Amino acid sequence: xxxxxxxxxxxxxVQAAAGSTILQAARQAxxxxxxxxxxxxxxxxxxxRICVVEVEGVRTLQPACVVQARDGMIIHTRSExxxxxxxxxxxxxxxxxxLSESPEILTMLTQYHSDAFRFPDAExxxxxxxxxxxxxxxxxxxxxxCWRCVQVCAEDAQFTYAINFSGRxxxxxxxxxxxxxxxxxxxxxxxxxxGVCPTGALKPKREWLLEMGYxxxxxxxxxxxxxxxxxxxxxxxxxxx
Ligand code: SF4
Ligand code: FES
Numbered sequence: 291x292x293x294x295x296x297x298x299x300x301x302x303x304v305q306a307a308a309g310s311t312i313l314q315a316a317r318q319a320x321x322x323x324x325x326x327x328x329x330x331x332x333x334x335x336x337x338x339r340i341c342v343v344e345v346e347g348v349r350t351l352q353p354a355c356v357v358q359a360r361d362g363m364i365i366h367t368r369s370e371x372x373x374x375x376x377x378x379x380x381x382x383x384x385x386x387x388x389l390s391e392s393p394e395i396l397t398m399l400t401q402y403h404s405d406a407f408r409f410p411d412a413e414x415x416x417x418x419x420x421x422x423x424x425x426x427x428x429x430x431x432x433x434x435x436c437w438r439c440v441q442v443c444a445e446d447a448q449f450t451y452a453i454n455f456s457g458r459x460x461x462x463x464x465x466x467x468x469x470x471x472x473x474x475x476x477x478x479x480x481x482x483x484x485g486v487c488p489t490g491a492l493k494p495k496r497e498w499l500l501e502m503g504y505x506x507x508x509x510x511x512x513x514x515x516x517x518x519x520x521x522x523x524x525x526x527x528x529x530x531x
Pocket of ligand 1 (some may be wrong): 432433434435436437438439440464483486487488489490491492
């Protein structure tokens with residue numbers, strides 16, 4: 291039984307294993323499609339839509355990271371419509387999120403000739419940095435809601451379920467359940483969320499303090515006293531048994 295499929299991507303004949311996504315088929319053929327929310331080790335959710343491509347005969351643009359390639363598809367990854375769509379997505383991101391520590395997205399803004407100030411009336415959220423544990427800080431002004439941290443905290447890696455979306459619409463944000471401090475959540479401080487965050491919204495505490503001008507000795511004493519406070523809190527909390 292033939293388990294491969296054939297398609298055309300950007301006028302190039304491409305063969306891929308049945309079940310491949312358009313993104314996988316393209317990458318295998320050396321055709322690069324940009325991604326933001328997609329991560330090789332996370333379940334693809336099709337959230338950011340930067341990977342959209344045009345498929346002949348299909349009315350809407352298709353997110354390549356989640357749509358399966360089919361035999362006979364004719365795909366365009368850099369048509370005018372695709373480029374315009376990606377440019378607009380980048381411009382909307384730039385108008386509402388602090389991308390100063392998102393080097394890959396900043397590179398895309400240049401590549402797609404995006405105007406970061408196209409939507410001057412767009413409202414950006416400026417939540418305060420959350421510094422509630424000795425391991426990492428959360429700066430959600432830089433969060434693009436890519437969902438990667440939530441996924442690695444859940445079924446993609448750690449099965450800890452410490453974080454999820456909270457709020458709706460403009461107020462949507464990654465948070466702990468009931469917005470409790472991270473040390474009171476199920477978080478085990480494995481660091482996987484920090485590792486997959488593409489924007490600097492999650493950052494090791496040490497790196498953050500170094501950037502603010504603290505010396506290594508000052509950082510040691512700051513994080514140690516935070517650990518001691520946490521230990522005391524745990525010792526003083528009522529035993530449920
Ligand atoms: S905190 Fe980082 S990984 Fe999590 S959703 Fe925001 S940008 Fe993505
Ligand atoms: S990379 Fe495909 S939707 Fe984000």
